[in-house]
Amino acid sequence: MKKPTKPRLNADKFYKMRQDGYTNKQIAQRYNVSVSGVRGGVSEYRKWRKWVQRDNQEPELNAIETKLPKFKQAIKPVVIRRLTYNDNNADGFWSRYKALKKSKRWVKIFFPFDKHIPFHDPDAVALDAEIIKSIGADIIIHGSDIFDFPTISRHEPDYELQQSPSFDDCYERIQSAYKEDTDRLIEAGNYPLMPFIFGNHDLRFNEMALSGRTPKTLLRLFTDLIKHEGRVHYLGNTQELLLDSLFIRHDGGAGQNVAKSMTTKDHTVHHVAGHTHRPDGYTHKAIRFTSHAMVVGCRCDLVPHYETNRGKYTSNWTQSLGMAILDTDTDAVQFTNFMYYRDETHIYAIDGTTRYSVPLSFTGVI
Numbered sequence: 055m056k057k058p059t060k061p062r063l064n065a066d067k068f069y070k071m072r073q074d075g076y077t078n079k080q081i082a083q084r085y086n087v088s089v090s091g092v093r094g095g096v097s098e099y100r101k102w103r104k105w106v107q108r109d110n111q112e113p114e115l116n117a118i119e120t121k122l123p124k125f126k127q128a129i130k131p132v133v134i135r136r137l138t139y140n141d142n143n144a145d146g147f148w149s150r151y152k153a154l155k156k157s158k159r160w161v162k163i164f165f166p167f168d169k170h171i172p173f174h175d176p177d178a179v180a181l182d183a184e185i186i187k188s189i190g191a192d193i194i195i196h197g198s199d200i201f202d203f204p205t206i207s208r209h210e211p212d213y214e215l216q217q218s219p220s221f222d223d224c225y226e227r228i229q230s231a232y233k234e235d236t237d238r239l240i241e242a243g244n245y246p247l248m249p250f251i252f253g254n255h256d257l258r259f260n261e262m263a264l265s266g267r268t269p270k271t272l273l274r275l276f277t278d279l280i281k282h283e284g285r286v287h288y289l290g291n292t293q294e295l296l297l298d299s300l301f302i303r304h305d306g307g308a309g310q311n312v313a314k315s316m317t318t319k320d321h322t323v324h325h326v327a328g329h330t331h332r333p334d335g336y337t338h339k340a341i342r343f344t345s346h347a348m349v350v351g352c353r354c355d356l357v358p359h360y361e362t363n364r365g366k367y368t369s370n371w372t373q374s375l376g377m378a379i380l381d382t383d384t385d386a387v388q389f390t391n392f393m394y395y396r397d398e399t400h401i402y403a404i405d406g407t408t409r410y411s412v413p414l415s416f417t418g419v420i
């Protein structure tokens with residue numbers, strides 16, 4: 055290997071600061087040099103170091119480091135930007151998604167939307183994990199009304215729920231269920247990518263904090279909960295995600311046929327949505343592109359908590375689990391919406407000749 059040119063003044067320090075996570079701009083400010091000077095120095099030092107290490111020139115490296123004159127100018131303090139509630143790990147998601155597409159042409163994506171913790175149905179959630187485990191998942195879209203936050207609704211709070219819109223109450227009720235649910239999905243999917251999108255219910259917490267009803271700093275705690283120690287990719291305050299030709303969002307709109315209205319509004323992509331708790335599907339054949347749409351069902355209690363004492367309620371809500379197999383080469387997509395049924399002993403879903411089932415955790419009145 056040819057001996058590279060000796061690095062410029064302070065290049066070793068630039069390099070070390072870059073390793074420590076400082077940006078070129080911050081280093082440039084600290085040493086009062088230009089950003090391109092920092093970049094050049096880092097690159098020179100990297101080459102030099104490589105050469106030293108490969109050709110076993112350790113003494114040379116030490117020599118250059120000790121020979122560098124001491125920096126005399128007063129050092130400006132470097133202020134690292136404080137994290138805010140909206141800090142996200144979206145970059146990590148996109149680079150991993152890119153890597154996934156390089157290794158796989160067909161990407162399997164699951165949509166276990168509308169759990170409404172703490173009003174989730176444990177049997178439906180168990181069946182989600184069973185299906186995901188059998189098929190395998192590359193990506194699980196997390197969130198999309200994963201929480202309910204009934205006491206902090208903009209609508210009139212439910213009389214029968216003790217109304218205490220404090221952070222502690224909200225947080226304590228959701229956090230253990232969220233962690234348990236996330237871990238179960240990670241294990242079932244064998245460590246899939248898990249981007250998080252907000253549903254309108256999840257956003258109630260943000261709205262409460264931003265309206266001043268609870269300290270904004272608590273949003274940070276909520277965001278940290280969502281991230282689940284980095285295992286969930288927090289994409290920011292978004293209810294949407296576009297994965298190549300697949301447009302995923304929490305709310306596809308209201309109406310009789312949500313899937314149809316999604317494709318007719320935009321037939322250049324495929325659509326997936328939750329929110330209405332009523333599974334639906336539609337295919338729109340446009341001139342150049344056939345656009346598919348799927349609305350997935352919920353996994354919350356089919357008889358809502360606020361109706362249990364009233365006796366007459368018949369829910370239109372339906373439980374189902376959505377799956378998409380996305381062909382990242384051709385933009386084609388194959389949707390499957392696993393409808394959930396029950397008999398006396400089990401909750402199950404049938405896909406072709408395969409039956410997925412888990413025993414009911416309780417039988418009788420649902």
Ligand SMILES: [Fe+2]
Binds near residue numbers: 168198199255329
């Ligand atoms: Fe929902």
Ligand SMILES: [Fe+2]
Binds near residue numbers: 199304329330
């Ligand atoms: Fe919703």
